[in-house]
Amino acid sequence: MTEPLPSEPLKDFLNTIRAGEVRTGAVISVEDQEVLVELEGFSGPGKAMGRIPRGDVTRKAIGHPAEAVSVGQRLTFEVIAVDWRLECVWASASACEDPALRAFLLGLRCGATHQGQVQSVHNFGVFVNLDGEPADQCTGFIRGPELSWRRIDHPEDAVAAGQRVVGEIIDVDTRRGQVQLSLKALHEDPLxxxxxxxxxxxxxxxxxxxxxxxxxxxxxxxxxxxxxxxxxxxxxxxxxxxxxxxxxxxxxxxxxxxxxxxxxxxxxxxxxxxxxxxx
The missing domain is CATH 2.40.50.140 (Nucleic acid-binding proteins)
Known part of the structure; x- marks a missing residue:
């Protein structure tokens, strides 16, 4: 069965929205798994809705979205996608909660190299304090497979806390406030x-x-x-x-x-x- 199309004014409004851009809106509902917002800028009948998944409300550890936002609060958020079936946009408030960090992340590009100091080493990967990032932010991450062309049993076999590293940027994630790096990308595959x-x-x-x-x-x-x-x-x-x-x-x-x-x-x-x- 074909899904009903949005009203023409709402359709026209949603057509102006692109993933990655920043929008604003007022919170109209705070649920267990998401926060609903009314997007600013829509003047047609009805409302232009934004849905912020629980994991995109904030990067802080919370038990419920109500600990971070409240009804009536004005939020700034990044558009994740336009959902034509639900006639809304999916959004991330966490991507915009730290303007300085967001500006830093948007200034990076995939394929470029970046330096930093290893902050901590875990079995799932390595966190890196990147040069030039906002103070007290840990925005670099290296997955285990991206550490070396060699087979290693644990990331600590490749790097140690406090070590200076240079990696290639392979992903910039504003929602998580994280930059994924690859150390092995800077070396030719020995195979x-x-x-x-x-x-x-x-x-x-x-x-x-x-x-x-x-x-x-x-x-x-x-x-x-x-x-x-x-x-x-x-x-x-x-x-x-x-x-x-x-x-x-x-x-x-x-x-x-x-x-x-x-x-x-x-x-x-x-x-x-x-x-x-x-x-």
Whole structure:
């Protein structure tokens, strides 16, 4: 069934609104999960409504939106999207609650580099105090996979609190007041030089055993999988029958997949003078 279209005046008004722009409005309702506002600037019949999800009311920790806003209060917010089905806009007040921080964030661009000092290191990523940001704001964040081309067990294997870092800006989020950085983006993917090296025989060190094979590092930041069937002709139930973590073995590059960043290796029919045989 086709959804009814908004009235022509409201439709015309909504057509003037773009995601990312700043609007104002008065709070008309505070609910558990959202705050409703009446957008200023609409002169037609009815109301132009804005909906602010609970998570976009403020960046402060609150138990209920009523702790941050009240009915009748005038808010400034960033438009997230125009919702034609509900005839409203989705908005974020948190994106505008700190004008100095917002101005700083809008002055950044994706692809540029930025420096800062690591504030804290967690298992899910790293927070960075960015140079030039408003005082006492922590707006930089580096996800674990963006720290290094190397496989690391914990972000602290790549950086430490207090360390100076330079990263490439990969996202600017005004709603969360956060800049996502990538340290590895400033370095060439070490897998690229192996793109046309299928058939190359080289040596590597076993870094991890899994039930169906073993990961082998052939150079810093480049690891490939040797499947159980690629150790020797006879069946192998577990790579631990053949190798141990830390063993240096000889492997042949079978396939290089740059898109999925996968390297397939084989150790079959290759001399293994340093391979430990447990079976």
């Amino acid at each position: 690229v030089p192996f793109a046309d090296q299928a058939g190359l025989v080289t040596t590597g060190r076993v870094t991890k055993l899994i039930p169906f094979g073993a990961f082998v590092r052939i150079t810093d930041g480049v690891e490939g999988l040797v499947h159980n069937a690629e150790f020797r002709a006879e069946p192998v139930e577990h790579p631990g029958q053949i190798v141990s973590e830390g063993d240096e073995i000889t492997v042949r590059i079978v396939e290089v997949d740059l898109v999925r960043r996968r390297l397939t290796l084989s150790a079959r029919n290759l001399p293994q003078p340093r391979m430990r045989h447990n079976s």
